[in-house]
Amino acid sequence: MKAFQVNAPLDYAIAEVEAPRAASGEVLVKVAFAGICGSDMHIIHGDNAFVRFPRITGHEFAGTVEAVGEGVENVDIGARVCIDPVVSCGRCYPCRIGRPNVCSALQVIGVHRDGGFEEWVNVPAANVHLLPEGLGLEAGALVEPYSIAANVLERMQPLRGDRLLIYGAGVIGLTILQMARALGIEDITVIDLIEERLATARELGATRTWHGKEDVEAAARELTGGEGIPLIADAACVPALLPQMLRIASPAGRIGLLGFNPTPSDLVQLEVIKKELTLVGSRLNNRKFPEVLERMAAGRLDPLALVSHRLAFDDMPGAIDMLDHHPERARKVLIGIGADTGA
Ligand SMILES: [Zn+2]
Numbered sequence: 387m388k389a390f391q392v393n394a395p396l397d398y399a400i401a402e403v404e405a406p407r408a409a410s411g412e413v414l415v416k417v418a419f420a421g422i423c424g425s426d427m428h429i430i431h432g433d434n435a436f437v438r439f440p441r442i443t444g445h446e447f448a449g450t451v452e453a454v455g456e457g458v459e460n461v462d463i464g465a466r467v468c469i470d471p472v473v474s475c476g477r478c479y480p481c482r483i484g485r486p487n488v489c490s491a492l493q494v495i496g497v498h499r500d501g502g503f504e505e506w507v508n509v510p511a512a513n514v515h516l517l518p519e520g521l522g523l524e525a526g527a528l529v530e531p532y533s534i535a536a537n538v539l540e541r542m543q544p545l546r547g548d549r550l551l552i553y554g555a556g557v558i559g560l561t562i563l564q565m566a567r568a569l570g571i572e573d574i575t576v577i578d579l580i581e582e583r584l585a586t587a588r589e590l591g592a593t594r595t596w597h598g599k600e601d602v603e604a605a606a607r608e609l610t611g612g613e614g615i616p617l618i619a620d621a622a623c624v625p626a627l628l629p630q631m632l633r634i635a636s637p638a639g640r641i642g643l644l645g646f647n648p649t650p651s652d653l654v655q656l657e658v659i660k661k662e663l664t665l666v667g668s669r670l671n672n673r674k675f676p677e678v679l680e681r682m683a684a685g686r687l688d689p690l691a692l693v694s695h696r697l698a699f700d701d702m703p704g705a706i707d708m709l710d711h712h713p714e715r716a717r718k719v720l721i722g723i724g725a726d727t728g729a
């Protein structure tokens with residue numbers, strides 16, 4: 387079968403590899419669509435310390451069940467499914483207190499083990515979620531980025547009437563925007579440096595957008611009469627912006643952080659303590675797939691609006707090259723693996 391394999395940093399190709407078979411407790415999925423994520427790009431560049439090469443990446447995908455291993459009873463052959471990439475041990479401290487997405491022995495499908503950029507992939511049965519009737523396989527491949535949004539918003543504990551500021555109008559910023567609207571957050575500002583992305587944010591319902599080159603601190607003061615903004619989500623993931631977020635946040639504000647960057651930030655303790663700010667990290671998702679699927683099926687999220695490119699599997703190396711050199715040209719790139727993209 388064909389697989390997109392990363393052999394070493396910046397050494398990748400569509401390769402011929404042996405097809406997996408459904409192992410005990412696992413489900414063999416025939417992949418239909420898979421999305422390329424910024425974190426796939428980090429793996430391809432060798433910037434993810436958890437990855438051992440060679441690796442078949444891809445953690446945003448959907449397909450149909452081809453076979454089930456021994457003991458699997460939650461899913462039938464032929465079912466249309468999407469896959470939560472978080473595989474946890476169930477025994478460690480975070481698992482015991484209901485936080486399996488930060489399991490001490492975390493295995494992420496497409497990072498620590500092979501993922502969805504292949505024609506067939508084996509995944510634990512517990513990670514498979516049925517697509518509701520009427521929800522397509524393309525949308526199914528996009529559940530994972532919304533699970534990131536659902537997770538960070540839950541970590542930020544929004545209250546009725548809270549304003550939200552989102553840094554970054556890339557795909558994750560846009561999923562946070564859509565999910566926040568679905569949760570009933572009404573006043574949402576989005577900041578980015580790329581005008582096209584800001585236009586997309588406005589199309590998808592942002593109340594207003596600010597260009598990062600503006601004096602956003604002054605704009606925030608003016609907007610709130612000096613009160614500050616209670617909810618700030620960081621989907622720009624630029625460590626140097628954290629001090630600004632602390633200044634923009636209102637007292638008792640909550641800041642959700644998603645960056646995976648080892649560079650230190652200049653965090654001013656005084657800002658945190660005098661305002662009693664809450665800074666929360668958010669990693670992957672803590673069992674958010676059912677909630678995302680429910681909201682998608684109800685038409686409260688618009689996943690296909692995120693898709694800028696639909697490409698055939700053989701065109702994937704070219705897509706990686708495009709994302710490397712012209713990231714501003716793309717939102718979500720969806721790869722048709724066992725399904726026709728019409729491309
Ligand atoms: Zn991702």
Ligand SMILES: [Zn+2]
Nearest residue numbers: 475478481489
């Ligand atoms: Zn664990």
